[in-house]
Amino acid sequence: MASGSEPVGRHRALGERGMASRRNARQTRRFYTLTAASTIIPGLGLIHTRRRTGIALVAGFFLTILAVCAWGLAKGVTSSVISVGVSRSALMVLIPVILVGALVWIWGIVATARDNMPEGSHGRPKVAMVVFAALAALLIFAPAAQSVRYAVIQRSLIGSVFDQLRPAGAAAPGDGDDPWAGTDRVNVMLVGSDAGEDRDGIRPDSVMVASVDTQTGETVLFGIPRNLQNIPFSEDNPLSEQYPEGFNCGDQCLMEYVWTLGRDNAELFPGDDNPGLTVTKDAASQILGLDIDYTTVIDLQGFTQLVDAMGGVTIDVKERVCIGCKIEGGVVVGTTGYIEPGVQKLDGYHALWYSRSRAESSDGDFSRMRRQRCMVGALLNQVNPTSMLVRYPKLAKTLEDNVKVDIPQQDLKAWSELVLRIQDGGKIKSLPLTNKNIDVNNPDYVEIHEMVQDAINPPPPAPKTKTSTTPSSTPSTSTTEPSSTSTTNGDELSDITATC
Template sequence: MVARRHARQTRRFYTLTAASTIVPGLGLIPSRRRTGQVIVGAFVLGVLAVCAYGLAKGVTSSVISVGVSRRALLVAIPVVFIIAVVWIWGIITTARDNMPEGSHGRPKVAMVVFTAFAAVLVFAPAAQAMRYAVIQHSLIGNVFETLRPDGAVGPIEGDDPWADTERVNIMLVGSDAGKDRSGVRPDSLMVASVDTTTGETVLFGIPRNLQNIPFSADNPLSKEYPQGFNCGDECLMEFVWKLGSDNAELFPGDPNPGLTVTKDAASQVLGLDIDYTTVINLEGFAQLVDAMGGVNITVQERVCIGCKIDPNGTVVGTTGWIEPGYRKLNGYRALWYSRSRAGSQDGDFSRMRRQRCMVGALLNQVNPTSMITRYPALAKTLEDNVRVDIPQQDLDEWAELVLRIQDGGSIKSLPLTNENINVNQPNYAKIHAMVDEAVNPPEPTTPKKSSTTTPKPSPTTTPSSSPSSSTTDDGDVLSDITTTC
């Protein structure tokens, strides 16, 4: 009888302790009815509230809205902590209330280990959730701004926060700032133009050696350079940032005149109103690729590592090579693949093609599951090396726009290179027309069907000269960015 009763008590112990592990407080109801019922009731109400919010807003949107709100994260951290403490207390109390009398030796050790394991099952994910919330809170505060840039379009209140905005344009700058360099020279300069309705995005690459850079009438530098920044090889796009920094007195109260002037110049080059900017330190880019576990990419041409061009035009300092073929590059090699211009037939333009190839490869590789496991390292890299002037309070709406890009939009690329423009004497009217056609492509025409004859292609048809339909050996035309490699 004693053995049978002890066996029943043992089964009861494991059953109720497991119940409190699955649903907080459930195993407490037999021994502490009111306490158990209150905990279970609160848990059920909380789950129902979360489900209702998820159904109303959408599961993905609900998670994102919490993840991009510093206020929501500040609330979530103590809430998760309290839930975890109450849950673990319920497990331990359930185990203590239902421990069989006279338990000792291995059976008691097994029950204690089971209780500890059950507590860890709750503690581990709760601790990880709080850790990620703290990291995310810090990331948002250090990477994003608190105020919207002057003149920038932005979301509004309502069902569709982008209803009043046709397009939003973001300048992406790869900065070469470092300990061994003075000032900042944009090593990579692109502008992403996003259709807020469809998510269709066009990425424009601006060459660093572009000359005769125009400034807007509102730019104080336009008085000193009424014909644009046009002093030959000393007045290239890559020097515009330094020009702004060297004339900071013309921009009182501006914390970053170099970025301001670069943004204005890029806007004039493309004929687009640039709303926001993202600046990444390219040394941090290597860390980002490593944090992502490397990048898989198809290398089209042999690329030297450690190389540079001396004043005589000779390539020196090569320490290795990235060979053609399908490769997995770590951060160091990915950075050289994206930056190296020595040894290429057309230098900067070859590098621009490789940079958009790298962007496409990284976009193809993004996997939410793997990114979550690598998130702490990714967040640290972003926090140290990336600055975005999108305001924190707009991040929820921006997350919705990103989902539109991922769900229904495509990302196309149109680089400005020596294959489609003259970088020494650029025709900005032509560039503006190319940009306009890229963001507002003409509607495809459907030929009329004839009831008697079948149309045949003419052998003397002249190919179109538009940027979306023209072709070159190097592929410097409007094309899907994920297929540029």
């Protein structure tokens, strides 16, 4: 009897172990399946063990998705993203929402893993399951943490770079579907500041004005030369009393000294924390005959960091540009290298020299002005949201340290949409004021104003020439009077892509 019962006991024991093994395998598969389900959709895996809680989490998730989609479809996906990204208050709400949502999601993953851990698990299988649950939680935590980080950076950037109040008299967007519907043009002055430890105050290295058609996005960049003389001031400018005929004391009264003039007469501008910029803005407005609405000041000491943060900038270099060079006693010295002609991607160091070098240029400052406008156009056209997202922390830090814009924070959504119009369909044209189209020593500002108006409001193209013949006459050609050109003998209004 004993010998016969032993095989039966062994078979029973083997059967029980087999059943336990299959049960353990089912529990293990269920652990991984349900934990993965709670990772993909918060709470989905909890429905098996905590039905009400799981259903509540799943329902909350899908309701949130539906609400976001409905909002995005109603306002437009791009517009919706922009409206959140440029609003400090919206970002302030978004940060805790992301944190709470991520914590609830991660709790669902952990609870699912704990509820479905096979009984008696130990050793490597248990370690593997714990690691799996931890990785699943990390898949939610990592992007949530990065999103919060970017939102905090963006909120800080908006507060540091942009103003709270709109400049007096500036063209302003409205509140309708098209915020720019009531504004034909907006003019922005771009100043490259060469402030540094070895300089007394600021002398603008470059002054440009971008005049933007708000409906088409078409933009004209006007370059104002540093050595322009007889700078006019408006009647509202206190300095007009000292210089009723303009800033006209020869080569000691150039455009590049206007900023310093304003700073040195700060007492004439009570309550103004930047009289140098105020006077420069007024001068640019009088030179071009345009109302300057907003200003952007870029510290060129940080320009290198800005280009590097963007991953470089692609430029079609038209002429050889020297690096490290300067003019001393009429002789070019200090050259350490060259940027050769051709299409190439420049890093920050070479982009700065491309924009500032003038020692060996074909026409000195004016050649440099053309290159600076090419750089502005290239940077604007090559901004790519996807690539910028990867570099954003570094880019934001560079902008905070080196850029100041007086566009008010509440208008940033409208401005973001305007930039998209410029990139999507607007052409960027360039009209430099150089010694080839004006007399920089004795400029005719009436003529300059006409040039500017022709550039931003070009006349319609002339009808095509028609040729007709009759049996009793010789061929005759009827033409219309040629339209006036905006410049003569050299630097003319042209598409920036053609000149750069």
